[in-house]
Amino acid sequence: LRQPAVPEGLRRPPGPRGYPILGNVLELRKDTHLALTRLSRRYGDVMEVRIGTRAVLVLSGLDTIRQALVKQGEDFMGRPDLPSFHYISNGQSLAFSPDSGEVWKARRKLAQSALKSFSVAPSPTSSCSCLLEEHVSKEAEYLVTKFLQLMEDEKRFDLNQYLVVSVANVICAMCFGKRYEHDDQELLSLVNMGNEFGEVAGGGHPADFIPVLRYLPSRTMELFKDINRRFNAFVQKIVQEHYGSFDKEHIRDITDSLIGHCQKSVGEDAHVQLSNEKIIHIVNDLFGAGFDTVATALSWSLMYVALYPDVQRKIQEELDQTIGRERRPRLSDRGTLPYTEAFILETFRHSSFVPFTIPHSTTKATVLNGFYIPKDTCVFVNQWQVNHDETLWKEPSAFRPERFLTAAGELSRTESEKVLAFGLGRRRCLGEAIGRWEIFLFLTTLLQQLQFGLRPGERVDVTPQYGLTMKYKKCEAFHIRQRFPPGLCS
Numbered sequence: 261l262r263q264p265a266v267p268e269g270l271r272r273p274p275g276p277r278g279y280p281i282l283g284n285v286l287e288l289r290k291d292t293h294l295a296l297t298r299l300s301r302r303y304g305d306v307m308e309v310r311i312g313t314r315a316v317l318v319l320s321g322l323d324t325i326r327q328a329l330v331k332q333g334e335d336f337m338g339r340p341d342l343p344s345f346h347y348i349s350n351g352q353s354l355a356f357s358p359d360s361g362e363v364w365k366a367r368r369k370l371a372q373s374a375l376k377s378f379s380v381a382p383s384p385t386s387s388c389s390c391l392l393e394e395h396v397s398k399e400a401e402y403l404v405t406k407f408l409q410l411m412e413d414e415k416r417f418d419l420n421q422y423l424v425v426s427v428a429n430v431i432c433a434m435c436f437g438k439r440y441e442h443d444d445q446e447l448l449s450l451v452n453m454g455n456e457f458g459e460v461a462g463g464g465h466p467a468d469f470i471p472v473l474r475y476l477p478s479r480t481m482e483l484f485k486d487i488n489r490r491f492n493a494f495v496q497k498i499v500q501e502h503y504g505s506f507d508k509e510h511i512r513d514i515t516d517s518l519i520g521h522c523q524k525s526v527g528e529d530a531h532v533q534l535s536n537e538k539i540i541h542i543v544n545d546l547f548g549a550g551f552d553t554v555a556t557a558l559s560w561s562l563m564y565v566a567l568y569p570d571v572q573r574k575i576q577e578e579l580d581q582t583i584g585r586e587r588r589p590r591l592s593d594r595g596t597l598p599y600t601e602a603f604i605l606e607t608f609r610h611s612s613f614v615p616f617t618i619p620h621s622t623t624k625a626t627v628l629n630g631f632y633i634p635k636d637t638c639v640f641v642n643q644w645q646v647n648h649d650e651t652l653w654k655e656p657s658a659f660r661p662e663r664f665l666t667a668a669g670e671l672s673r674t675e676s677e678k679v680l681a682f683g684l685g686r687r688r689c690l691g692e693a694i695g696r697w698e699i700f701l702f703l704t705t706l707l708q709q710l711q712f713g714l715r716p717g718e719r720v721d722v723t724p725q726y727g728l729t730m731k732y733k734k735c736e737a738f739h740i741r742q743r744f745p746p747g748l749c750s
């Protein structure tokens with residue numbers, strides 16, 4: 261392969277020597293986040309590895325990542341054209357398609373505004389402060405009842421299966437105006453596939469980098485295609501139903517609002533013309549991102565409170581002192597619970613369940629930290645490395661929410677801003693605010709009423725399984741009990 265000419269005075273980024281054809285793929289196949297963190301200690305914040313025949317730039321270090329994604333944001337805002345991404349939303353995904361020009365910009369704006377209208381915007385029709393609060397409160401309350409009932413009836417159960425349906429119901433309410441029961445097979449078969457989706461969509465799947473693998477049968481790739489087919493069919497059916505009952509005077513949810521945009525006449529809004537398909541498919545990304553990420557975050561939170569009873573006790577003391585037991589938590593309580601906030605940040609940092617951002621790509625030839633980077637270079641951003649960097653964190657492998665609190669017990673802004681979970685810059689997560697609000701309200705509602713523990717003597721394996729969003733292995737060892745009997749609150 262011919263390397264592009266490197267301008268004088270500039271170097272190519274350093275990196276490990278790889279095998280012919282395979283490159284470094286054998287070292288990176290398992291626990292890619294750990295392997296690339298180890299390599300970054302030797303080669304630095306800007307290094308180049310080869311996955312198959314393709315060069316991949318790997319960025320580590322908070323300052324380097326800020327420099328690339330924020331200060332040189334335009335240069336690094338692209339997405340690589342990876343073969344597996346063609347299966348996501350028929351290649352029309354807002355997040356995974358290679359487009360980063362005017363069309364992407366217009367779609368991102370549409371997504372943000374539709375999402376806002378049906379989540380955090382003040383709602384005149386709701387008794388809560390906004391629709392998001394209404395949906396989360398309702399689903400969290402159902403979940404409390406469900407958990408207690410499962411403890412009575414089943415003894416052993418996989419709590420994450422119920423968590424993911426409740427979280428999916430929140431984003432379903434906003435996107436589709438629908439809710440599903442916990443045993444709804446159609447929804448369950450979709451939301452239980454997060455692992456298989458993330459295994460391929462997470463950075464570094466070999467089939468995306470070694471062309472010959474695309475012609476060999478692969479179980480993971482067949483599953484991935486199948487997930488995307490079913491996912492698209494599920495959304496498509498709901499969209500068709502919405503078209504049938506659409507009334508532009510009565511926009512019910514995000515899908516209606518996107519349909520409304522399709523029906524605007526040419527030139528009514530912006531200068532870019534979007535196809536109907538590109539508008540409607542936005543809802544696929546919102547729905548997919550909306551359940552997988554938040555459910556995974558909550559799943560880690562509940563595991564940490566079960567593993568660290570002292571941490572759980574401190575959260576519950578804070579809840580008792582600030583909110584009491586007479587009323588349920590609300591979104592407006594968020595500024596008043598610093599320990600709980602610190603716990604959520606420590607969950608993001610310690611689990612780093614989104615180890616890499618979605619892969620980026622350079623939109624033009626550029627220079628980073630003195631290294632020459634050609635146009636269209638695939639870029640992995642290692643969030644896990646930043647969150648476990650010994651130069652940024654004292655004892656990074658310890659789970660300690662206190663690290664985010666000042667001596668006065670307030671949340672430290674500088675410490676909080678070192679946690680990388682939502683990416684940075686032009687491509688940063690557009691659901692960040694909603695994700696954080698949702699996690700806060702689910703968690704406080706659950707912990708106000710329930711005590712989480714693990715059955716004594718049972719070993720749990722909390723090793724994160726590598727993927728776009730990392731999960732721990734299926735765990736049926738949770739034990740849940742009510743904190744105080746109903747009617748006995750004083």
Ligand code: HEM
Nearest residue numbers: 355546549550553617618681682683687688689690691695
């Ligand atoms: C992108 C994390 C929740 C929608 C991303 C990215 C990350 C991320 C790391 C990639 C950034 C990059 O490539 O540089 C998370 C985490 C969440 C969360 C940790 C929750 C705890 C959500 C929610 C939604 C959402 C609730 C929508 C309802 C999106 C979309 C993108 C994205 C559409 C693609 C943005 C683009 O490519 O322009 N998220 N996310 N996310 N997220 Fe989230």
Ligand code: HJJ
Nearest residue numbers: 349355453454457491544545548549552618
């Ligand atoms: C999915 C799980 C899916 C999509 C999208 C179209 C937009 C976690 C990070 C960012 C979130 C980025 C987005 C994810 C969209 C999923 C997710 C699943 C089908 C999808 C870094 O997620 O099982 O199926 O189709």
